[in-house]
Amino acid sequence: MNFPILSIILLLPAVGAAIIIAFPWLQLRGIRMVALAFTLVPLALALTLYILWSTGDIGFADLEEKRQWIPSINAFYHLGVDGLSLPMVLLTTLLGSLAVLVSWKVPTRQREYFAWLLVLETGILGVFTSLDLLLFFLFWEVELIPMYMLISIWGTGRREYSAIKFVTYTLLGSALMLTGILALYFSTGSFSMLELANLSSASLTRQVLPLSTIFLLIFAAFAIKLPMFPFHTWLPDAHTDAPTAVSVILAGVLLKMGGYGMIRILVGIFPQQARDFAPLAVALAVVSVLYGAAVTLRQTDLKRLIAYSSVSHMGYVLLGIFALTPTSLTGATLQMFSHGLVTGLLFALVGLVYDKSHERDLRRLGGLARQMPIIAVVFSVAGLASLGLPGTSGFAAEFTTFVGSFTSPNVDDIKIYTLLGMLGIVVTAGYILWMLQRAFYGPPQEKFGDVPDASLLERVPIFTLMVAAVLVGVLPMLLTDVIREAPVIARVGDVLALWPR
Amino acid sequence: MNLYLLSPEISVFGLAIAVILLDLLPVRKGWLAAASVLGLGVPLGFAIALWGDWDNTFAGMLVVDQFSLFFKFLFLGVAALVILASADYVSKFPRFQGEYYALILFAAGGMMLLASTRELISIYIALELTAVSLAALACFLKDVRSTEAALKYIILSAISSAVLLYGMALVFGLSGSTRLEDIAAAVTAGRAWDSPPLLLGIVLLVAGFGFKIASVPFQMWVPDVYEGAPTPIAAYLSVASKAAGFAIVLRVFFSAFGQPETLSLDWGDLFAVLAAITMTLGNVMALPQTNIKRLMGYSSIAHAGYIMVGLASVTLISRDLGQSGVLFYLSAYTFTNLAAFIAIIAISNRVGSDLIADYAGMVRRAPVLALALAFAFISLIGIPPTAGFMAKIYIFNAGIQNDLTWLVIVGVINSVISAYYYLRVIRIMFLAKPVSEEKVPSSPALRLSLTLTTVGVLVVGLVPYPLLRAAEIAVRAFS
Numbered sequence: 001m002n003f004p005i006l007s008i009i010l011l012l013p014a015v016g017a018a019i020i021i022a023f024p025w026l027q028l029r030g031i032r033m034v035a036l037a038f039t040l041v042p043l044a045l046a047l048t049l050y051i052l053w054s055t056g057d058i059g060f061a062d063l064e065e066k067r068q069w070i071p072s073i074n075a076f077y078h079l080g081v082d083g084l085s086l087p088m089v090l091l092t093t094l095l096g097s098l099a100v101l102v103s104w105k106v107p108t109r110q111r112e113y114f115a116w117l118l119v120l121e122t123g124i125l126g127v128f129t130s131l132d133l134l135l136f137f138l139f140w141e142v143e144l145i146p147m148y149m150l151i152s153i154w155g156t157g158r159r160e161y162s163a164i165k166f167v168t169y170t171l172l173g174s175a176l177m178l179t180g181i182l183a184l185y186f187s188t189g190s191f192s193m194l195e196l197a198n199l200s201s202a203s204l205t206r207q208v209l210p211l212s213t214i215f216l217l218i219f220a221a222f223a224i225k226l227p228m229f230p231f232h233t234w235l236p237d238a239h240t241d242a243p244t245a246v247s248v249i250l251a252g253v254l255l256k257m258g259g260y261g262m263i264r265i266l267v268g269i270f271p272q273q274a275r276d277f278a279p280l281a282v283a284l285a286v287v288s289v290l291y292g293a294a295v296t297l298r299q300t301d302l303k304r305l306i307a308y309s310s311v312s313h314m315g316y317v318l319l320g321i322f323a324l325t326p327t328s329l330t331g332a333t334l335q336m337f338s339h340g341l342v343t344g345l346l347f348a349l350v351g352l353v354y355d356k357s358h359e360r361d362l363r364r365l366g367g368l369a370r371q372m373p374i375i376a377v378v379f380s381v382a383g384l385a386s387l388g389l390p391g392t393s394g395f396a397a398e399f400t401t402f403v404g405s406f407t408s409p410n411v412d413d414i415k416i417y418t419l420l421g422m423l424g425i426v427v428t429a430g431y432i433l434w435m436l437q438r439a440f441y442g443p444p445q446e447k448f449g450d451v452p453d454a455s456l457l458e459r460v461p462i463f464t465l466m467v468a469a470v471l472v473g474v475l476p477m478l479l480t481d482v483i484r485e486a487p488v489i490a491r492v493g494d495v496l497a498l499w500p501r
Numbered sequence: 502m503n504l505y506l507l508s509p510e511i512s513v514f515g516l517a518i519a520v521i522l523l524d525l526l527p528v529r530k531g532w533l534a535a536a537s538v539l540g541l542g543v544p545l546g547f548a549i550a551l552w553g554d555w556d557n558t559f560a561g562m563l564v565v566d567q568f569s570l571f572f573k574f575l576f577l578g579v580a581a582l583v584i585l586a587s588a589d590y591v592s593k594f595p596r597f598q599g600e601y602y603a604l605i606l607f608a609a610g611g612m613m614l615l616a617s618t619r620e621l622i623s624i625y626i627a628l629e630l631t632a633v634s635l636a637a638l639a640c641f642l643k644d645v646r647s648t649e650a651a652l653k654y655i656i657l658s659a660i661s662s663a664v665l666l667y668g669m670a671l672v673f674g675l676s677g678s679t680r681l682e683d684i685a686a687a688v689t690a691g692r693a694w695d696s697p698p699l700l701l702g703i704v705l706l707v708a709g710f711g712f713k714i715a716s717v718p719f720q721m722w723v724p725d726v727y728e729g730a731p732t733p734i735a736a737y738l739s740v741a742s743k744a745a746g747f748a749i750v751l752r753v754f755f756s757a758f759g760q761p762e763t764l765s766l767d768w769g770d771l772f773a774v775l776a777a778i779t780m781t782l783g784n785v786m787a788l789p790q791t792n793i794k795r796l797m798g799y800s801s802i803a804h805a806g807y808i809m810v811g812l813a814s815v816t817l818i819s820r821d822l823g824q825s826g827v828l829f830y831l832s833a834y835t836f837t838n839l840a841a842f843i844a845i846i847a848i849s850n851r852v853g854s855d856l857i858a859d860y861a862g863m864v865r866r867a868p869v870l871a872l873a874l875a876f877a878f879i880s881l882i883g884i885p886p887t888a889g890f891m892a893k894i895y896i897f898n899a900g901i902q903n904d905l906t907w908l909v910i911v912g913v914i915n916s917v918i919s920a921y922y923y924l925r926v927i928r929i930m931f932l933a934k935p936v937s938e939e940k941v942p943s944s945p946a947l948r949l950s951l952t953l954t955t956v957g958v959l960v961v962g963l964v965p966y967p968l969l970r971a972a973e974i975a976v977r978a979f980s
Contacts, residue, residue: 070891070966072825072973073898134894138885138963152931160932174884175917182894182913186901208906 004065005049006079009042009089010125013096017118020111028110032100035114039097039121046093050086054482069135075191078132083486084333087479088128088253088260091340094468095252096121098461102348103245106154113154116146120249127257133181133191133265140177140221143254144170147246154243162237169234173221180217183209184269196269197488198495215273219266219281225258228318229288232311239307244351247303251310252344256336259317263329267321268488271495274324278411281322286420288315293427297434302353302360305435306346309386312424313339319421320401323414324496328404329489330480335401337479338385338393338472345382345465349375352458353439356451362435367444372453376440378462383432385469388425393469396476398425410496503558506565508547509573510614516540517606524599530591534946537584537602541577544613548573561680562620571828571975572616572748579741579835580609582954586843587733588946589850594641601641605737608634612745619756621669621679624749625662628713632658635742639730650729657712657722665709671702672757684757688764695764703758703768707775710753713746715805717779724786724798732849735794736842739801740835747808747827754812755824755979762817769815769903776813777911780806784918793845794855796922797838800881803919804834807912811896814903821976822899828972830896833880833888833961840954841877844870847943847951857926862935870943871930873955878923880958883916888961895969 016038020031052058060082069077081089099117106113123146126139144167152163185191187204201211209217224231235255239247266274274281292312299305313335320332352375354360357368369376385392388399406418454462472479484490504511520537548570557564584602591598611630618624636658640651673679675698676687688699712719727735759765783803790796808830814823845855847870852859864871880887893916900909943951961968 068966069964070895070969072822072966072969073895138890141885164928164932171884171920175920179913182897186898186906206901208901 005045006063006065006081006129009045009049009093010079010122010129012038012042013118013125014122017115017122020115020118024111026111031110031114032104035100035118036097038118039093039100042121042125043093043097046090049081050090050482053086054478064131069132073134073185073191074189075134076132077135078192079129080131081129082488083482083484084260084263084488085128086482087333087337088256089125091256091337092121092124092128092253094464095249095340095344098344098348098464099245099248101457101461102248102351103243104457106243106245109153113150116149117245117249120146120150124249124253124257128260131193133184133193133196135191136193136261136265137174137178137181140257141174143257144174147250147254150246151238151242154246155241156243157241158237159241162234162241165234166238169224169231173224176217177221180214180221183214183217187214193264193268198271198498199269200272200499211270212273212276215266215270215277219262219277222258222261222266225261226255226314226318227258227311228284228315229291229311232288232292235311236304236307239310239347240301240304244347244355247307247347247351248344251307251347252340255310255314256340259314259321259332259336262318262321263333263488267324267329267492271324271492272499274322275410275496275501278322278324282319282405282411282414282417285315285318285322286417288312288318289421289424290427293424293431297427297431299431300362302362302365302435302439303347303350305362305431306343306350309428309431310339310343312428313343313386315424316398316401316421319405319417322411323405323408323418324410324492325404325408326484326489326492328401328408329492330484331397331399331401331404333483333486333489334393334472334476334479335397338397338469341393341465341469341472342382342385345378345462345469346386348461348465349379349382352454352462353379356453357448362438365439366442367440368448368451369440370444371448371451374453374459375462378466379440380436381466382469383436385473387429387432391470391473393472393476396473396480400476400480410501503556506551506554506556506558507563509544509551509577510610510617512544512547513541513577513606513610513613516543517603517610520603520606521599530595530598531588533598533602534584534588534591537606538581541581545574545577548577557619559623561682562623563614563617564619565617566978567975568748568752568978569617571971572744573613575744575832575835576609576612576616576741579737579744579839580605582839582843582950583733583737583741585946585950586736586839586846587731589944590731590733590846593731594643597641601638604634604638608638608737609741612741612748615745616748616752618749619681619752621673621681624753625666625669628665628749629662631742631745632662635734635738638734638737639726641731641734642729646729647731648729650726653722654726657719661709661712661719664705668702668705668709671698671705675699675702681753681756685760688758689760700767704771706753707768707771710746710750711775714743714750714808715746715802716775716809717782717802720779720782720802720805723802724790724795727798727801728792728794728855732794732842732846735797736839736846739797739842740831740838743801743805744831744835747812747831750812751824751827751976751979755820759820759979762815765815765817765820769813772809773813773905773908776806776809777908778806779803779809780912780915782806784915784922787919787922790922791857792855793849793857793860793926796857796926797841797845800919800923801838803915804838804881806915807893807896808834810900810905810908810912813905813908814899816903819899819902821973821980822902823896824976824979825969825972826892826896826899828975829965829969830892832968832972833892833958836954836957836961837877837880837887837889840951840958841874841881843947843951843954844874844877847947848874848941850943851939851941857929859936860926860930861933863930863941865935866937866939867941867943870941870951873951875927875930876955877958878927880962882920882923886959886962888958888965891962891965891969895965
């Protein structure tokens, strides 16, 4: 039995939450310190794992944990990481600890707030490390309750409406996914993602539902989470009304649960069905990209603008996934990582701008570069990363995705779809530059005269994310070398070749 | 005659009498609850000591096996939690607290006895002992509603007993014995197993036991009695009485009529159809309810339907999945439903109303209670990480393995329907404007019992295996 390092990473935030709740005499300072410590240690562990992994010192077998969980139904407590999940774990732990820093000054009910935030991190980490479908589903649902609380109690605007809308959409998807997972289990008697990999109808012991139906049921849940047009309408509301740190987590890692699930489960278990369904998925991806970008162009609320841009950017992820080539899947994963860094950073910055100026409306903002030069510079770098400027993570990710999907043999007319998708970059450049210009440049305004810049504490998260985004942009192979070795990505071509179209 | 095998039941009855006597002394009434709960440690100790001494007594009428001990632990736990949860509620009838606790203990003793019997006459006696105690408890408030509830309960209970007795008489007439193992021997000997009178007898037994488990067609008492009875007693009825019903159904049907498979498939089909009707009726009728206790009543009918999926799982190769599924579901349901009821008791103690509309904005008036109630409801819907989710997965798996795919599909659709009315209450508690800003405090006893049950729901939802293993060991008594 391996040293349970993944369990430790996974459970530390929850332990932190338990400590915060269990010791009521803990003062605010103590609560913050516990929250920070119990997110920084997982980050340090995840970073160590990542470095050891990329030097080849450890591999899948060294980290895998498998214990009996519910033997009677063949369910295991089965954790493991590969090149696909390791970057996601790293991203989650990074944004988790930065989210604690971002919410340092949360005004009310801090004890509950940090507890929920930590539980949320455990839930997300569980999704990225589970190799058992039942365990995966359990963690998938665990995230829901903290998210609901965080938005509806500490949010702004129509927070209760947004929170319940988020929960309703996700629950609908979950119900469909659970039906799919159970049908899969009843057909095969297994919950193991490894055993079920590359399933074909010949290997079923009993046909409860056709595999394509199961595929669609599970796809629906991930499509809602991603979110894919036309299931995206929960996203702008939830992102806009959530407190800053929660928006960071939501955009940074929560959406990635959808993309990750698609690669791990849909591509991993149902490659044939994924290919059959790819034309529609790719078309919807292009619609998401273009529609998302077009709607973003019209936004005047800074936070809503960033929120809508996620719909567009996650469209690239969908395109990369369903092009079903190793390069496109690597690109999609890199895009998820990059989007996590960049959009997380943008939300953190929007939070700062709003905290200082009490203004989020682009029509009333302007000239803030004079008052907050640091925020303006970081915001500009983040914006350029978001529109895919070479040297930033966005460029590396989008470029890989487009190269991978343009040459995909799995979907007819994929070249046209890819070219259409690339148009999204042009629109992105439009709204990002326009936003930067309207918020930060132009003549300085009288009413923002004494607005301060980011404090030392606030600079830590934004500088960290900016450096990370540039680092990934300059040295994308730090990630791609790991990602493309993931079995589900590396072998997708060989697997699909078993069943010629 | 080995009375030691009966020591848990005897000590419960002794405890009940001791509580009544203690009530005569000039002690503070609070001591009665404490004495009852602590006193339950004695039968618990006997039950633990009995583990492994598999034996029977009174000429095979009573048996100590894994199955009966599983239910003894369950009933002792439920009785303790219900007494804890009543600690505030009893202020509504200050003079009769001793009798109240004693009746709870008598009912618990009756149900423990029921889990141990394997002979038709003693089954009947244990059933009546339980029913009479519970009927007396139902009318404890002595107002119109409460009296009506008790009357309904006792009349319907009498009717179902008559049906049950008629079924028992038929079975006795055909097999010449009231002992379940002799009946089984007679049935498999080929003398009777496909004769119409035996099938009629079985149908009558199903109907008679149906009253206890709140299955169609004897379900109509449930919402009325839950609404009128003291809320802790409604909780007691919903978990303990239901569990006792399922215990005896499992015992009778799998001991006496488990072989040959063709016979078990016959009554399995009957349970399957009843399960589908029961869960659908319970869920659909719960939709328009405005009173939380009536809602819980219909929800309890619906859950009887889900549990009956386990009774319908009768194929020889995988019937143990169905049996252990029933036990596991009952335990998970016990934690969940008690948590929900305890939260409801705590809220209605202060609010003085059972209307769902009065739960508006409860999260601001009593955040812990509202969260606990929401968590229990999530478990009742069957969303992880809760006991209810694991229970549903397990029992639906048993259904699939027993070729009851259609029934499982009905069950899944029903779970979706049920989400609507549970979530409606959650939405009202969390999103509606509170009717008043007054806080709703709760007593230490209620907080303790609520914590125990809620933690139980979460722990069984995360680590279900120990309990599941206990259920699997318990049903080995049938193989």
